[in-house]
Amino acid sequence: AAAGSIVTIYDGAVVIGSVTADSKGTWFYDIARALAxxxxxxxxxxxxxxxxxxxxxxxxxxxxxxxxxxxxxxxxPVITEVYDDVGTQKGPVANHGKTDDSQPLxxxxxxxxxxxxxxxxxxAGTDYTLGSAVTDNAxxxxxxxxxxxxxxxxxxxxxxxxxxxxxxxxxxxxxxxYTVESxxxxxxDTSVPGTPTxxxxxxDVGDSKxxxxxxxxxxxxxxxxxGHADAGSIVKVYEGSTLLGSTTAHSDGSWSxxxxxxxxGKHTFFAxxxxxxxxxxxxxxxxxxxxxxxxxxxxxxxxxxxxxxxxxxxxxxxTTAAGVxxxxxIYLDQRLQPGTLVDGLGSQxxxxxxxxxxINFNVTLPGVADIVTICGMGGDDNRRANDVTFxxxxxxxxxxxxxxxxxxxxxxxxxxxxxxxGGETIASFTCHNLxxxxxxxxxxxxxSTYHEPLxxxxxxxxxxxxxxxxxxxxxxxxxxxxxxxxxxxxDHVQNTLxxxxxxxxxxxxPNLFVQxxxxxxxxxxxxxxxxxxxxxxxxxxxxxxxxxxxxxxxQYEVYQHAGSDVELLVQHGLELHQVS
Numbered sequence: 001a002a003a004g005s006i007v008t009i010y011d012g013a014v015v016i017g018s019v020t021a022d023s024k025g026t027w028f029y030d031i032a033r034a035l036a037x038x039x040x041x042x043x044x045x046x047x048x049x050x051x052x053x054x055x056x057x058x059x060x061x062x063x064x065x066x067x068x069x070x071x072x073x074x075x076x077p078v079i080t081e082v083y084d085d086v087g088t089q090k091g092p093v094a095n096h097g098k099t100d101d102s103q104p105l106x107x108x109x110x111x112x113x114x115x116x117x118x119x120x121x122x123x124a125g126t127d128y129t130l131g132s133a134v135t136d137n138a139x140x141x142x143x144x145x146x147x148x149x150x151x152x153x154x155x156x157x158x159x160x161x162x163x164x165x166x167x168x169x170x171x172x173x174x175x176x177x178y179t180v181e182s183x184x185x186x187x188x189d190t191s192v193p194g195t196p197t198x199x200x201x202x203x204d205v206g207d208s209k210x211x212x213x214x215x216x217x218x219x220x221x222x223x224x225x226x227g228h229a230d231a232g233s234i235v236k237v238y239e240g241s242t243l244l245g246s247t248t249a250h251s252d253g254s255w256s257x258x259x260x261x262x263x264x265g266k267h268t269f270f271a272x273x274x275x276x277x278x279x280x281x282x283x284x285x286x287x288x289x290x291x292x293x294x295x296x297x298x299x300x301x302x303x304x305x306x307x308x309x310x311x312x313x314x315x316x317x318x319t320t321a322a323g324v325x326x327x328x329x330i331y332l333d334q335r336l337q338p339g340t341l342v343d344g345l346g347s348q349x350x351x352x353x354x355x356x357x358x359i360n361f362n363v364t365l366p367g368v369a370d371i372v373t374i375c376g377m378g379g380d381d382n383r384r385a386n387d388v389t390f391x392x393x394x395x396x397x398x399x400x401x402x403x404x405x406x407x408x409x410x411x412x413x414x415x416x417x418x419x420x421x422g423g424e425t426i427a428s429f430t431c432h433n434l435x436x437x438x439x440x441x442x443x444x445x446x447x448s449t450y451h452e453p454l455x456x457x458x459x460x461x462x463x464x465x466x467x468x469x470x471x472x473x474x475x476x477x478x479x480x481x482x483x484x485x486x487x488x489x490x491d492h493v494q495n496t497l498x499x500x501x502x503x504x505x506x507x508x509x510p511n512l513f514v515q516x517x518x519x520x521x522x523x524x525x526x527x528x529x530x531x532x533x534x535x536x537x538x539x540x541x542x543x544x545x546x547x548x549x550x551x552x553x554x555q556y557e558v559y560q561h562a563g564s565d566v567e568l569l570v571q572h573g574l575e576l577h578q579v580s
Contacts, residue, residue: 001025001054005046010056012041021046035064070168077110077141077162079178087186089277098181098188102152103145106130108175110164112139117163121177123156135164151182158182186276193273193280196229196255198287208548216547217290221261225269225287228253233273233281240268249273262291298393298427300444300553301367302490323366324440361431368393368425369442373417390418393427443490444553471496474503485509489525496530497523504566513551513569514558522556522569530575533559533568543568543578 001007001021008018009029021027040063043056082093084101093099110116118130130149133141145151151158159177200211205220212218229235229249236246237257249255259269267289273281305324317327365372374388388401401418420426426442472495477487485508489495508519523531535542543559549569550556556569559576570576 001027001044001046002048005048008045008047008053010043010045011035034066035062037064037066039063070166070170073170074111074114074164074166074172076172077108077116077164077175079106079108079160079162079175081105081107082160082178082180083107084188087188089186089188089190093180093188096157096179096181098183098190100152100183100185100188102150102182104151104180105142105144106160106162106178107140107142108162109139110135110141110162110172111166112137114164114166114172116141116143117165118143119161119163119174120151121159121161122151123154123158123182130160151180152184155182155184188277190277191275191279193230193233193275195282196227196233196235196249196271196273196284198225198227198269198271198284201225201287201289202256213547214287214289217292219291219293221263221291221293222258223262223289223291224256224258225271226254226256227271227284229255229271229273229281230275233275236272236274238270238272238283244269262289264291264293266290297368297553298425299367300425301365301369302443303366304439304441304492306439325364327362327364329360360433362428363431363440364428365426365442368427368444369420370425370445371417371419371443372426372429373441373443374429374431375439375441387432388418388429389432390420390426390429392420392424395428398424398426471498473498474507485512485520486522486524489523489529492526494528495525496532497525498532498534499523499568500534501561501564501566504561504568505564508566513556514549514567516567518560518565518567520567520569522551522571523574524554524571525574527573528575529573530577531568531570532577532579535578535580543576548572 003021003023003025005021006018007021007027007029009016016031016033017029019027019029039061042060042062043058045053045056047053082099083105084090084093084099085105086099086101089100093101093104106118108116112135114135115132116135117132120128120130122128128149130145131143133143135141157179158181159179161177162175164172198214200213201218201223202211203209203218203220203223205218208219211226212223225237227235231249231251231253233249234246235249235255235257237244237259239259239262244259245257247255247257269287269289271284303322305320305322316329317325319325372390389397390399390401392398398420399418418426418429425444472489474487474497477489477497487497487507489497504521505519508521510517510519512520513522514520533543542562544562546558546560546567548555549558551569555572557572557576559568559570561567568576
């Protein structure tokens with residue numbers, strides 16, 4: 001430009017600045033502001049000192065591109081969650097946790113608007129590229145396995161990793177692995193099942209069948225154990241450290257299991273429950289059963305036989321209606337004798353042989369007894385001494401009773417009474433050198449399992465009293481019918497015994513029949529006798545049946561008082577009525 005002229009610079013029609021040409025006419029201008037990317041057309045004019053301006057110079061075109069390439073890679077993504085929505089155990093799966101979902105949902109974070117690629121490393125060591133997901137403006141992403149993609153085909157640890165790529169194509173490093181164990185259906189359940197219970201057992205052997213609680217005795221060597229556990233769990237039954245077997249709890253939680261035959265003795269069982277994931281509960285409480293398959297000995301019995309209930313039955317042996325079997329070495333005649341012999345009970349019935357004597361009467365009782373009374377015996381003193389030999393159930397001699405007459409001819413013995421001692425019982429006896437006997441009475445005493453035997457004397461009823469009923473209170477029973485914590489109303493008459501709680505407390509003693517710390521009173525009597533318990537309110541079940549027990553060879557039903565530690569034991573065969 002002309003030396004000293006003012007040079008004005010234009011960007012298109014816009015003046016962007018001016019500068020003065022030096023003495024040689026040269027100039028330069030440094031554009032102060034950044035030019036926008038794109039095409040720029042520059043021109044200049046010159047103005048002299050007089051203010052005259054030249055025309056525009058020719059165009060000077062400049063294309064501006066200020067873009068700087070992005071070469072910085074994004075940060076590695078983070079896998080924050082693997083989600084299982086299959087089976088009973090649903091929800092987030094912890095790193096190194098278990099899942100039965102073949103196509104879990106994988107989620108995480110990465111640079112916003114980046115593309116995240118997800119890979120899986122299988123238990124077999126193979127790497128699979130599953131696919132990709134785009135992060136949102138907050139950097140969140142998720143990927144759902146789909147189609148043929150599955151991690152349950154190979155069980156074991158699967159490790160997921162992710163890589164992010166930004167818009168410039170820069171790629172991050174691979175993320176830290178997130179590992180889950182692929183397991184079978186519902187094997188991912190981490191919960192522990194509830195502790196099972198053994199509630200009772202079922203006895204289907206012998207006379208006493210039904211359900212029984214822990215602590216009882218059974219003659220069933222394979223009792224069916226029953227209880228409750230989590231539905232569908234595997235219940236394992238143990239005796240001590242020995243696994244007896246297992247069963248599956250039903251949908252309502254009930255289960256049952258029958259062990260192999262158990263030997264006689266005490267057995268302590270317990271159970272555990274294992275769910276589908278293999279987690280096992282704690283042990284149930286101990287359930288105790290005592291197995292006793294030893295056949296019971298002959299029953300303890302009481303009764304009277306006058307030999308008058310069969311009509312002129314003759315032979316070498318016969319059995320009476322009361323179950324007494326009589327055998328002899330000669331022909332027997334059971335009949336009503338019209339003579340004057342009376343046995344002291346008003347009865348004229350008796351068993352007789354020929355008048356020549358020399359008879360042996362073998363008598364077998366319908367069970368075993370502790371006391372036997374033989375009334376109205378007669379023998380022939382001209383022959384020899386008259387004696388009676390008593391035997392136990394095994395046929396062993398336990399005593400011989402011998403009588404001698406002082407003169408020749410027939411001798412009469414009003415009665416012979418024998419009481420077994422030393423734990424023995426009488427099952428049969430033989431009368432030697434007798435011509436007749438009029439009646440037999442046999443008695444069993446009430447004994448306690450934990451104390452010395454208690455002998456009870458029972459009133460001897462004659463035929464004139466038979467068929468009558470009597471109503472008794474505890475005060476009306478004399479001491480001969482009572483012993484420690486026991487009352488016996490056996491008299492071959494239909495009796496009703498009235499009892500109150502105070503009556504029982506006045507006679508009861510602790511632990512006499514059952515070792516449970518309670519005050520106890522036992523009542524025995526004839527079949528069909530009635531025990532009436534007075535209660536204040538029939539609707540509240542003051543006395544409750546708590547099961548059966550055997551003490552001293554006698555079976556009792558045990559009734560517990562709801563309001564105190566009192567138990568009443570009533571012999572089987574007697575009826576218990578609660579009255580207000």
